Amino acid sequence: MSQILDFRNVDLFYDHVHALRDVSLSVNEGETVALIGANGAGKSSILRAITGLRKIRKGEIFYAGQRIDGKDPADLVKSGIAMVPEGRRVFPYMSVKDNLLMGAFTRTDKADIARTLESVLTRFPRLKERYTQAAGTMSGGEQQMMVIGRAxxxxxxxxxxxxxxxxxAPKLVQDIARSIVAINRDEKVSVLLVEQNSRMALRISQRAYALTTGSVALSGNSAELLADDRVRALYLGGEL
Structure with a gap:
């Protein structure tokens, strides 16, 4: 199985704060990989490094065999990397339709954009119901569906x-988890999932990395990590 992402020995700083310390991880083609850990463990910093939103101090990042650290974020979107940021980040006064179309800003193939839009609305029928509604008036779960659709x-x-x-809301968390599984399975999109809901993340991924204070503490098969006593104690609320 070929790697789509190879994140090698990366160090990242926020001023004098050492956010990532010699972190290495990979994502294979067609795979869902979870990053779990507490707040401040470095999970979101990994995504910012991949997308070029933060420059790395040391290491290398490869996507589809090409080195990408130091590249412009817009060029990375054109190359096939899309991110759904924490906190949703919708355009609140724009309609659902216009929010979705913003995700295609690097594309010029109008007919294919229309097909993608129809596919997104089929995957998230709630968005079709809210199509002309201002995004800021929707629930948090509906907004999350929309930003995944936008990506x-x-x-x-x-x-x-x-x-x-x-x-x-818990009911919509289940819907979103199912949609992530379906996107990976049906559309063959590789997924790197940062998630504090460790149990959910381990259940819908094939492999996972557990981070603590900017370093990888554990990694392996998700099903095995879900049953690991160390993971249960540190990330799933269990006891040793």
Whole structure:
């Protein structure tokens, strides 16, 4: 299985704060990989490094065999990397339709954009019901569906998801989890999932990395990590 993402020995700083310390991880083609850990562990910093939103101090990042650290974020979107940021970041006064179309800003193929839009609305029928509604008037779960749909409008090969369950009602968390599985399975999109809901993340991913204070503490098969006593104690609320 070929790697779509190879994140090698990366160090990242915020001023004098050492946010990532010699972190290495990978995502294979067609795979969902979870990053779990507490707030401040470095999960979101990994996504910012991949997308070029933060410059790395040391290491290398490869996407589809090409080195990408130091590249412009807009060029990375064109190459097939899309990110759903933490906190949703909708355009609140724009309609659902216009929010979705913003995700296709790097594309010029109008007919194909229309097909992608129809596919997104089929995957998230709630968005079709809210199509002309201002995005800011929707519930948090509906907004989360919309920003995932907006990312899909870019036709990504690699989808980065930053805390998609944060602040979402439990019923909609299940819907969003199912949609992530379906996107990976049906559209063959590789997924790197950052999630504090560790149990959910481990259940819908094939592999996972557990981070603590900017370093990888554990990694392996998600099902095995879900049953690991160390993971249960540190990330799933269990006891040793």
């Amino acid at each position: 899909l409008m870019a036709k990504p090969r690699l989808l980065l998801l930053d805390e998609p369950s944060l602040g979402i």
